[in-house]
Amino acid sequence: MADVAAKARKILVAVDESEESTYALSWCIENIITGNTNDALILLYSIPPRAVYSSLDGTGEKDNPEGYLFSSDILATMERYSNEVAQCVMEKAKRLCKDLDGVKVETIVERGDARDVICQVAERLHVDMLVMGSHGYGVIKRAFLGSVSNHCAQNVKCPVLIVKKPKTNGTSK
């Protein structure tokens, strides 16, 4: 009677290419999931919308009369590239989960703005908790990159766990 079983939880972890994301997933596995074999872990990656690629070199659709960035060849290459990145991110994430005996791990890849995708999937799947990394510490960096975790923390209805990667200083000073 004293040994109360841990609750089965459905945990959504947002993953991307960043070290912060890898750290957040590892931390979650080690500190939240390990020891609870009833959990379901959902790894979510959102492929950035196409508009992001078209402005990679600073040119927008309006400034690009030749349309060379939007040829079917380029689009197909971009599509292939983004799918490969998604696959790569998911393979890496799944490797981190390989020792989680009993835990059901599934992966979801969706296209769209990460902020929207994460909030939508969290609501749709009625997850018990959302886990995300946090990018950057500087004010400027956070204003752009960190806004995903801020946005989700404010807009997702379920509990949100934000895991920061500790600063590692290469220099001893």
Added chain:
Amino acid sequence: MADVAAKARKILVAVDESEESTYALSWCIENIITGNTNDALILLYSIPPRAVYSSLDGTGEKDNPEGYLFSSDILATMERYSNEVAQCVMEKAKRLCKDLDGVKVETIVERGDARDVICQVAERLHVDMLVMGSHGYGVIKRAFLGSVSNHCAQNVKCPVLIVKKPKTNGTSK
């Protein structure tokens, strides 16, 4: 070998008089701590600084030449009141933890701005995770009340779990 033990964690939960805080602690107990008897749970309440009381009725120190709000009687009453609130909050929080067999529960009460106190205690005790409720959903309400969780999420180095109390609509419409 398949049954890997859960890690012992030091979890700091910020508590206050609000329903959101009570919900966050209950959620944390049920979803994070139950089943892991190695954990240490630290309940933290911060007594608001005195300046808050002096402006309760809209008068500030400068607008209060008689100084009646700052007589030693009033100050002693305020002090007693704030300590009673702290005690009441802690008693309620500890009652929620009473079924946590094996988990070491301790309480900390400090005076100061909740944002500063929570961040300072999290750093000082090297906790593994900070758990907080989130006040309010409206933009205006969040701008004032919700700023504690936002501030801590951005400034505390350890992982931060923000738990929102689900909206309960009294009316069926």
